[in-house]
Each structure stands twice: as structure tokens, then as C-alpha cells.
Amino acid sequence: xxxxxxSLQLAGAWASFATGCIGVFVPVxxxxxxxxxxxxxxxxxxxxxxxxxxxxxxxxxYVAAFKQAGGIPLPTKIRMVGVSYVMMGxxxxxxxxxxxxxxxxxxxxxxLYLMAVRIPTIEQNRVDRxxxxxxx
Numbered sequence: 001x002x003x004x005x006x007s008l009q010l011a012g013a014w015a016s017f018a019t020g021c022i023g024v025f026v027p028v029x030x031x032x033x034x035x036x037x038x039x040x041x042x043x044x045x046x047x048x049x050x051x052x053x054x055x056x057x058x059x060x061x062y063v064a065a066f067k068q069a070g071g072i073p074l075p076t077k078i079r080m081v082g083v084s085y086v087m088m089g090x091x092x093x094x095x096x097x098x099x100x101x102x103x104x105x106x107x108x109x110x111x112l113y114l115m116a117v118r119i120p121t122i123e124q125n126r127v128d129r130x131x132x133x134x135x136x
Contacts (some may be wrong), residue, residue, distance in 0.1 A: 071120030
């Protein structure tokens, strides 16, 4: 049974990692939560793969500073919300279906809630310090 659980965790980790990487290019798809989930599942299923994930550029850029500094700088939040809203607006114009508009509206509200309430806002210099410490 342990082997099956490990295999499922490993499969989930790879799926989360792939989804997180896609999220780098698709603004509506979140990157950080999927990479955090991948890190958690890799840590439980394969320490070697977890170490590899933590060394990747995508993890360093989207997760490491957030994890160590405890939040996201305001300019980054504004850029994330802005790009996401533009993409959702384009999607709403292209699809022209009320159900899609409702779904996109819910996603937009949830994204705003995450950025304004749930995810702490930190100073950019905290992120820069964390990255500088990691580089040493």
C-alpha cells in the first residue's frame, strides 16, 4: 500500500508542477499554489525530486521568495491582477456566453480577494534580500 500512495503522490506532484509551469504563461492559471503543492507532494514522495524542484528557476522565481519572505510585493500583485483581468476580459469578449461571464467574474473576485486579503503585501526589498541571501 505504501508504494501505491508514493506513486500517487509522485503523479500528483508532477501534475501540479506541470500545471504550475503552464500557469507561468496563462495568466488566469495560478502558478505559486500549484508549485507549492508540487513541493509538498515531492517532499513526501521523493526527496531527490523535491531537491531538484527547489533548484529550478520557476520555483526560485515564483515560490522561494514568497515562502521565505512571507508575501508578495504590491507592484507584483498589481501586475498579476492586471494581466489576469485583461486576459479574462478578452476571454469574456471572445466567448460571449453568460455562464462563462459568471465563472470569470467569480474567478476575478476570488483573485482580488486573494491579493487584497489573504496574501500579505511585503516590501520589494524583503524579496530582494531573500534572493540575495539565497545567491550566497
